[in-house]
């Protein structure tokens with residue numbers, strides 16, 4: 001039997017297994033759930049959100065496995081989509097690793113989409129079996145639901161929700177993806193970083209005994225603000241400057257600190273049961289919208305362990321992006337991979353790029369018909385951050401169920417460039433209601 005025949009038999013087998021895996025029954029004779037085009041294991045990628053991270057993820061997926069083609073691009077703004085189209089052309093023609101892997105960029109002008117509905121063109125394309133979701137967070141749960149409905153495998157950036165309704169959408173999409181045999185990986189890349197994986201494995205094996213306390217920080221200076229262009233509608237101006245608008249970003253505790261909260265949830269194998277916290281804002285420059293300067297949250301896990309979380313964006317202060325845990329037999333500075341003062345990892349583990357590895361893991365799981373689905377984990381970490389923000393904004397203690405069942409939906413329904421936005425104001429603890 002030739003190697004070619006063997007691999008094509010294997011692919012046929014994998015396709016059948018994927019169909020069986022999708023809920024225990026053979027769904028139908030045609031390919032299910034984000035499967036490959038007939039006779040191919042090609043991964044055909046559509047990128048939704050072509051800014052910094054979408055561009056990075058497109059580059060990463062081209063370095064992650066063989067037989068990957070970037071096929072379509074979508075962005076709210078035409079210039080951003082076209083900018084990535086140009087950059088990808090250069091990568092395809094000059095990047096040695098991409099050539100070595102035989103990967104391609106085939107994005108003609110008629111597969112470069114723009115507008116708030118551009119994502120739908122990608123999820124409706126039957127040839128695309130892998131979408132990268134890298135828009136501002138406020139759109140994410142909508143895009144996840146649409147991609148799962150259209151049976152796409154998903155690489156989604158974090159956070160995946162910025163409010164309770166978005167979390168519930170993700171939970172439903174998680175179940176639907178499992179039923180359909182879809183694979184979903186999240187941009188909480190520490191979960192694909194060999195050094196984190198090894199350190200946390202040792203913690204789970206009891207290296208410091210039972211965990212009794214945890215802390216994590218994302219403390220840095222002010223990030224960025226983008227000036228509106230004169231022709232922009234208010235919605236366009238806020239989407240362009242999304243970081244500073246809670247209805248798009250979730251505030252920085254959700255947008256950035258989710259990474260560190262995710263690490264502690266991973267170690268604890270749970271999400272917190274409640275949060276009580278505080279935060280405030282002193283900046284008055286309207287370019288910075290209505291996000292807070294800082295949050296300090298005391299989270300409590302179901303087993304009574306507390307986690308201190310801090311996230312700050314004030315320049316000229318002490319910075320730290322870190323996670324640490326204390327146990328009955330010692331302590332671990334997780335982000336430094338140090339357990340009881342000694343390195344927990346082998347040096348060569350440090351060489352693997354987690355931003356590439358997350359795509360390798362996702363694609364391998366699809367090709368092996370053993371789809372990974374990280375949506376629930378990342379939803380829980382996103383909602384952990386949301387619960388902290390809700391507590392800081394209102395000044396109230398907030399339970400997991402209050403956050404999950406919250407009726408406060410930040411993204412207006414059926415958003416268009418002309419939508420009249422609610423009159424968002426900066427939250428005032430003690431006055432802003434808990435909804």
Ligand SMILES: NC(=O)c1ccc[n+]([C@@H]2O[C@H](COP(=O)([O-])OP(=O)(O)OC[C@H]3O[C@@H](n4cnc5c(N)ncnc54)[C@H](O)[C@@H]3O)[C@@H](O)[C@H]2O)c1
Nearest residue numbers: 049050051052053054075076077080134135137157158187
């Ligand atoms: N995992 C990581 O380490 C990491 C690092 C950076 C950013 N991120 C995440 O990636 C996401 C994007 O961040 P970024 O830094 O690339 O921002 P960015 O502003 O550079 O890019 C966002 C892009 O999305 C586009 N966009 C906005 N609304 C859209 C919509 N409805 N449909 C299609 N496109 C839309 C914007 O025009 C822009 O081009 C965020 O969720 C962020 O948290 C993750």
